[in-house]
Amino acid sequence: MLQTGSSVSTRESIHKAATRLFRSRGYSRTTVRQIAAEAGTDPALVIRHFKSKELLFLETMHLTLDDEPLLDVPLEHLGEGLAELLLDLGGSARGVFLALVHGSNEPHIHDRLRDTHEHLFVEPLRRRLDGPDADVRARTAAAVAGGLLYALWVAGDQGLLRMDRAELVSRYGALLQDVLTPRTS
Amino acid sequence: MLQTGSSVSTRESIHKAATRLFRSRGYSRTTVRQIAAEAGTDPALVIRHFKSKELLFLETMHLTLDDEPLLDVPLEHLGEGLAELLLDLGGSARGVFLALVHGSNEPHIHDRLRDTHEHLFVEPLRRRLDGPDADVRARTAAAVAGGLLYALWVAGDQGLLRMDRAELVSRYGALLQDVLTPRTS
DNA sequence: GAAGTTCGGTCAACAATGTTGACTCCCGCT
DNA sequence: AGCGGGAGTCAACATTGTTGACCGAACTTC
Numbered sequence: 001m002l003q004t005g006s007s008v009s010t011r012e013s014i015h016k017a018a019t020r021l022f023r024s025r026g027y028s029r030t031t032v033r034q035i036a037a038e039a040g041t042d043p044a045l046v047i048r049h050f051k052s053k054e055l056l057f058l059e060t061m062h063l064t065l066d067d068e069p070l071l072d073v074p075l076e077h078l079g080e081g082l083a084e085l086l087l088d089l090g091g092s093a094r095g096v097f098l099a100l101v102h103g104s105n106e107p108h109i110h111d112r113l114r115d116t117h118e119h120l121f122v123e124p125l126r127r128r129l130d131g132p133d134a135d136v137r138a139r140t141a142a143a144v145a146g147g148l149l150y151a152l153w154v155a156g157d158q159g160l161l162r163m164d165r166a167e168l169v170s171r172y173g174a175l176l177q178d179v180l181t182p183r184t185s
Numbered sequence: 186m187l188q189t190g191s192s193v194s195t196r197e198s199i200h201k202a203a204t205r206l207f208r209s210r211g212y213s214r215t216t217v218r219q220i221a222a223e224a225g226t227d228p229a230l231v232i233r234h235f236k237s238k239e240l241l242f243l244e245t246m247h248l249t250l251d252d253e254p255l256l257d258v259p260l261e262h263l264g265e266g267l268a269e270l271l272l273d274l275g276g277s278a279r280g281v282f283l284a285l286v287h288g289s290n291e292p293h294i295h296d297r298l299r300d301t302h303e304h305l306f307v308e309p310l311r312r313r314l315d316g317p318d319a320d321v322r323a324r325t326a327a328a329v330a331g332g333l334l335y336a337l338w339v340a341g342d343q344g345l346l347r348m349d350r351a352e353l354v355s356r357y358g359a360l361l362q363d364v365l366t367p368r369t370s
Numbered sequence: 371g372a373a374g375t376t377c378g379g380t381c382a383a384c385a386a387t388g389t390t391g392a393c394t395c396c397c398g399c400t
Numbered sequence: 401a402g403c404g405g406g407a408g409t410c411a412a413c414a415t416t417g418t419t420g421a422c423c424g425a426a427c428t429t430c
Contacts, residue, residue, distance in 0.1 A: 026290040105211040105287040117340035147332015155302035
């Protein structure tokens, strides 16, 4: 009983420490021994509990998006809503996203990033659209959304980073809106 | 004389092997010993010539874009021209881009990626634009361009990958064009 | 209650990694 | 002839992820 309790708690300690470290330092720069130290346990136990560093990474790095706000917003303001959502995406989401992108040299992490992109960006948008090219529009909008995160976080475009949030929302919102519901000009 | 010749040739052998390996396997998955083996020399010499694995990476991974085609194309077709350029970007550019993105957990590589994004995408576009918000439009277009490469290569969106190239060019070209020279509607 | 099995924990070791230092060798200059 | 410097070789180091051997405590079974 004490054993089980201890095991659960150390397993959770490892999970918590790994989450924090992977988020803040990425995959390659966090070490199993660091995780073990921060969890107050042994490196061997980290592997015993999670099989490998990579599986531990996959178990901890889940990127979820609170897309309920997007369900309510009317279709003609979906672009702006998505832009707001992206720009409000705070620290923890940033860390997970960057960890996935950086780590996606590893095949399994790449798979995880692909899945994340698919059902974090593509699917929610796809569900709101109609028409024969609804899929293409959803994927294009997802690419544009990913491009914003890429420019801000991966490439670190200082010009965009220093921009007024309201103007970025307005510009990117209009852009996304044009992709989602094209003007028939 | 023979020494110098030998040194230059081994240095170039290392350079060539490193370029190939970094492009095809990325930063973390290529090893100094692999580079040395492929160059037919010793791991220690690799370090002696290039100081460290990271400096060797930075010396070999330069992403250049043949943007002369973009200089000729009239402003009203710049979007389409850029889209064509991006979608024709072949294997070697893909490898370098992915290596930079994946490796950009390392601060110096991140700097390199930021510079590359800046004077590969932002600057050429910026040069073609006028008006008070020319900088923002150039940066937004660069983010959209990066988003395409992100969606195709980093996230690996199968839907976009399977799309007809002509339709992708047309769609993304129009999208980029709207960012670069907005319709005043 | 005793024996055994199982499970969490500790420790030492392994192979592979990037990197360094000692040593050899050979060319070109004095 | 000697020698100084640069290229190459080799062994070693610390650090990485991972594994196996042992230990001890608790639950199960007789």
